[in-house]
Amino acid sequence: MTIIDAVLGDFFWRALIGGLGVALVAGPLGCFVVWRRMAYFGDTLAHSALLGIALSFLISVPLNLAVIITCVVIALALVMLSRTRVLATDTLLGILAHSALAIGLVTLSFMPNVRVDLTGLLFGDLLAMNQQDLLWIYGGAAFVLTLLAVLWRGLLMSTIHEELARVEGIPVERLRLALMLMFSLVIAVAMKIVGVLLITALLVIPAATARRLARNPEHMVGLAIIFGFVAVTGGLTLSWHLDTPAGPSVVVTAFLSFLLVYSLARKPA
Amino acid sequence: MTEPLVQLEQVTVEFDGRPVVDRVSLKAGRGDIITIIGPNGAGKTTLIKAILGIQKVHQGKVSLATGLVIGYVPQQLLLEATLPLSVRRFMLLSGQPLDECEAALKRTGVHHLLDASVHHLSGGEKQRLLLARALARKPDLLVLDEPAQGVDINGQAALYQLIRELRDDLDCGVIMISHDLHLVMAATDKVICLNQHVCCSGYPADISQDPAFIDTFGHQVADSLAVYHHHHNHSHNLHGDVVSRTGAEGACNHDHH
Numbered sequence: 133m134t135i136i137d138a139v140l141g142d143f144f145w146r147a148l149i150g151g152l153g154v155a156l157v158a159g160p161l162g163c164f165v166v167w168r169r170m171a172y173f174g175d176t177l178a179h180s181a182l183l184g185i186a187l188s189f190l191i192s193v194p195l196n197l198a199v200i201i202t203c204v205v206i207a208l209a210l211v212m213l214s215r216t217r218v219l220a221t222d223t224l225l226g227i228l229a230h231s232a233l234a235i236g237l238v239t240l241s242f243m244p245n246v247r248v249d250l251t252g253l254l255f256g257d258l259l260a261m262n263q264q265d266l267l268w269i270y271g272g273a274a275f276v277l278t279l280l281a282v283l284w285r286g287l288l289m290s291t292i293h294e295e296l297a298r299v300e301g302i303p304v305e306r307l308r309l310a311l312m313l314m315f316s317l318v319i320a321v322a323m324k325i326v327g328v329l330l331i332t333a334l335l336v337i338p339a340a341t342a343r344r345l346a347r348n349p350e351h352m353v354g355l356a357i358i359f360g361f362v363a364v365t366g367g368l369t370l371s372w373h374l375d376t377p378a379g380p381s382v383v384v385t386a387f388l389s390f391l392l393v394y395s396l397a398r399k400p401a
Numbered sequence: 402m403t404e405p406l407v408q409l410e411q412v413t414v415e416f417d418g419r420p421v422v423d424r425v426s427l428k429a430g431r432g433d434i435i436t437i438i439g440p441n442g443a444g445k446t447t448l449i450k451a452i453l454g455i456q457k458v459h460q461g462k463v464s465l466a467t468g469l470v471i472g473y474v475p476q477q478l479l480l481e482a483t484l485p486l487s488v489r490r491f492m493l494l495s496g497q498p499l500d501e502c503e504a505a506l507k508r509t510g511v512h513h514l515l516d517a518s519v520h521h522l523s524g525g526e527k528q529r530l531l532l533a534r535a536l537a538r539k540p541d542l543l544v545l546d547e548p549a550q551g552v553d554i555n556g557q558a559a560l561y562q563l564i565r566e567l568r569d570d571l572d573c574g575v576i577m578i579s580h581d582l583h584l585v586m587a588a589t590d591k592v593i594c595l596n597q598h599v600c601c602s603g604y605p606a607d608i609s610q611d612p613a614f615i616d617t618f619g620h621q622v623a624d625s626l627a628v629y630h631h632h633h634n635h636s637h638n639l640h641g642d643v644v645s646r647t648g649a650e651g652a653c654n655h656d657h658h
Contacts, residue, residue, distance in 0.1 A: 166483045167481050167483055167484045168481075169481070285494060285496065288494060289494050291481075291484065292480065292481075292484065292486065292491070292494070293475060293478065295450075295453075295455055295473070295475055296473060296475055296534075298453075298454075298455045299453050299454070299455060299471055299473040299544075300473075300495070300496075300538070340483075343483050343485065346485045347485055347487065347518075348485055348486065348487055348490050349484060349485060349486065349490070351485065352484075352485055
């Protein structure tokens with residue numbers, strides 16, 4: 133047995149490699165969540181992932197695909213509903229986030245022949261990571277990172293000043309859609325590791341920690357990835373040795389590094 | 402004068418069926434400076450957004466010269482504090498090469514801030530940075546939304562002087578919104594007073610020869626340099642409809658008194 137087979141055959145290493153892959157994309161996307169104040173939006177998308185899981189059992193579509201499609205549909209619905217200005221965006225998010233989660237749970241309960249590890253879906257599960265998941269994670273990461281690199285200037289510019297970006301001919305709306313697609317993808321692949329309830333934490337906390345030390349946007353992205361790595365490695369190690377749930381352990385580690393950096397580092401530029 | 406850079410014909414913009422910009426026509430060519438003044442909610446910002454093409458027009462036509470490059474200076478650079486950004490990085494995001502960016506920063510007098518964080522700039526420095534940013538694109542038309550906002554009195558005069566010089570350097574057109582009429586009058590070719598519709602418009606020389614206007618203007622300068630009172634022979638009710646002070650509904654004969 134080669135070393136690679138030995139590593140991929142061990143569930144702890146599989147989870148760790150998968151987790152690092154997720155942190156790789158959670159870094160840059162988490163920065164956008166922080167910059168564009170989309171934390172609650174990310175939560176809504178993550179919660180709707182559970183609806184996607186229920187649907188995948190209902191109409192037998194591959195799990196990841198169902199989650200991505202559900203997230204994209206919910207994201208588009210959010211954008212359109214917020215344009216009508218019938219309700220404030222945070223109210224709208226509050227309605228959709230919890231309704232999506234609730235509908236997902238209710239739908240799952242109607243399928244007694246489907247056995248789902250609900251705790252694993254909500255809070256992440258170390259054991260659940262298989263080799264196919266790793267393929268999804270790294271395929272998704274490669275796609276998202278390439279797209280981010282190509283669209284970087286436009287995305288950053290429309291984040292800094294949307295109207296200025298528009299006047300300069302940057303396709304703001306299309307970039308917003310691209311960003312939503314990327315979020316949906318990340319949620320689909322991160323779900324197994326940290327669970328739908330904690331995905332936003334993996335996006336927001338490393339990015340917020342990075343802000344304290346960063347001097348420019350790219351610097352912040354790099355640091356967010358590193359803090360993501362720390363959170364995943366620390367969290368999974370904790371989970372392995374103390375038998376704590378994977379997702380919460382990752383988030384606790386991220387939170388500890390956040391506290392450490394904010395108590396030690398000076399106020400940033 | 403060659404073909405106009407931008408021409409508006411009877412442009413109407415409605416929010417929920419209520420006209421916010423009502424049948425406004427204007428024309429700007431190279432070398433023109435047009436200043437839009439008017440009370441809050443008069444549709445000034447909406448009007449320039451229509452010119453910029455980021456606000457849908459419900460009626461009328463906005464025509465821009467082919468290949469027109471617009472340099473836009475937004476009302477305020479409200480930056481998300483969570484986004485670390487240096488002046489250099491902000492300028493480079495325009496897509497222009499560094500030497501062009503540096504030249505623009507030198508022109509507006511903030512080149513020494515190249516490596517500063519944009520979050521640490523004063524109001525005046527931010528406006529000059531935004532101006533430099535617009536300049537780096539080598540615009541045919543500069544559109545400014547209250548460029549002197551958050552700038553002290555001395556800085557305001559210098560800023561309007563700079564805008565006038567830039568017009569000469571670039572031979573571009575300038576359309577701006579301003580409340581600082583006393584400063585605008587010195588720098589402006591044409592003033593448009595907007596209150597949904599065009600209340601009055603004209604060249605400062607013509608308007609300022611009106612003794613009644615000098616009266617208003619002098620009084621306001623003496624009173625306070627920052628506040629501008631503009632008197633009309635008609636008022637607007639809460640719906641923005643014209644209410645004549647003499648009682649005739651809809652009267653708007655565009656005189657000052």
